[in-house]
Amino acid sequence: MAKSNKPIFWSLFAAGGTLAAFLAPVLALVLLLAAFGRVPSGLGYEQLHAFAAHWFGKLCFLGVITLFLWHAAHRLRVTLHDFGLRQDAKVAVVVYLVAAAGTVLTVLYLVRI
C-alpha cells in the first residue's frame, strides 16, 4: 500500500495544537475580559491596529489564526470519522478547504492593514 500523505496535515495539526495549547487559553481570557467590558489597552483599535501594521504583529496574527485553523481542520476530520461519518476523503476536502479559505482571508486582511 502506498505511503500516506497524512504527514503534511498531521504536522500542521501538531504545530497548531502545540501553539493552541500554549496560547489559546490566554487569548480566550483576553477576549473574555473585553466581553465583560474591561477591554485591555492592547485590544483597543489604535494599539491593535498598530500591532497588526507591524511585521511582527502580522506574523503573530498569521501564525496563530492559520495554525489554529489547520489544527482544528485535521482534528475535526478525525473526530467526524470517530463519530461515524466514514466518508473520510470527502470530509478531508471540506475541512481543508475551509482552513485554506481562512488562510487566504487572513493574508488578505493583514495586507490591508
Added chain:
Amino acid sequence: MSRNPYVRPVSKTGWWLKQPRYMRYMSREVTCIFIGALAMLMLWGLKRLSEGPAAYETFLASLRSPPGVLMLLLILAFSVHNATSWFNVTPKAMPVQIGEEFLAGKYIVGAHYAVWLLASLVVLLMAGVF
C-alpha cells in the same frame, strides 16, 4: 468439526459511550471545535480591524453579547482541556534519552507548564492587562 467464526458487531457512532476512557478521548478531540471557533473569531476581529475603528467597535460589541460571552467561556474551558491533555502526553511522543536512562516524564511535562505560564504572562503583558 466445522469452523464458523462469529464477528461481534461494533457501533460506528456510539462506541465511545461504552467506556469512560473513550469518553475522555472524545472530550479531548472535540476541543478542536472550540480552537477552530477561536480562530474564526480572531479572523472576524481581524477583518473588522482592517475595516476601521467603527467596524472594529462592532466586533468588540458582539463579544459583549450573551452568546459571545458563552462562546468565549466554552472556548476558554476547552482550550484549557486541550492544553493540559496535550502537555501530559508529550513525553510519550518525544522521549529524551540521557545515557542509559530516560528523562522522567514529569520534567518534560513540567517544562511545558512553565512555558505555558510564561507565554500567558507575556501575552497578558502585551495586551496591557497589567
Added chain:
Amino acid sequence: MTPLKQRLVQLEVLRYDPEKDKAPRYQNYEVMCNEEWVVLDALTAVKESIDPTLNFRWSCHMAVCGSCGMMVNGEPKLSCHAFLRDYQGVIRVEPLANFPIERDLVTVADDFIDKLKRVKPYLIPKEKKTIEQGEFKQTPAQLMKYRQFSMCINCMLCYAACPEYSLQPKFIGPAAITLAHRYNLDSRDGGRDERQEVIATNEGVWECSFVGACSEVCPKAVDPAGALQQVKVASTLDWFKEHLLPGGKK
C-alpha cells in the same frame, strides 16, 4: 497453618458453539474459589468440576506468554492477571474484543499474526556479517533505546482496547507497529525503509488517533501509544525529506 479463605464466585461467561449456535449467549456459573485466585483459576475450576465443555486459552499463568487475553467486566485483561479480590458481584467474562469468536472464549488471532508478519519483526542487519567476522555489538545505551518496546508478549489486549481497530479492521494496530518501531530503533538494524513501506501508510500508523487505550491496558507497560506517536514523528520527518529536499530519499 490458617486455611485459605474461600469465596463463592459467580461468573457470567459468553459461550459460543460454532456448530450449534447462531449467536453467542451468556451462561452463568457459580464456583467455589480461593480468595487469592485469578479469573483463570475460576475458569479452570468451572472446567474441572462443572462444565468440561468450556473452552479458553492459557499457558504460563504468570503474564508472560500472552495466551489468556479476554474481556473481564468489559476490560481487556490477561485472565491470569485478573485477581478475584478486585471484583465484586457477578464477573462477566467474554472473548477478547475486536476478534472473531472461534469457540467460547477462544478468538481467531489470524489477523494479528498476519500483521505481525507484514511488519518484518526481525533484524535486517545494516551490514552483513559472517560468523567469522564476529557478533554485532551493542552498548547498554543502544539497548535501552528500544528495550521497552521489545517487552511485548503479543497478548492482543491492545487490539481489543483500540477503537480504531474495531472501526477499521485493516488497521495494522498497536502491537505490530510498536514491534516495527522496536526494530527501527535497534542500532544493528538496517530495515527501516522496508518497514516504513508497511507502517507509514493509511492503514499503518496513520489510522491511529492517539486514543491511548492500548497503553492503558498493556500488561507489560510497553506503551504502544507512545511508540506509535514516535513513528508518526519519524514518518513525518521522512515525508518532508522525501518531498521537500532536492533528490529526497528516494
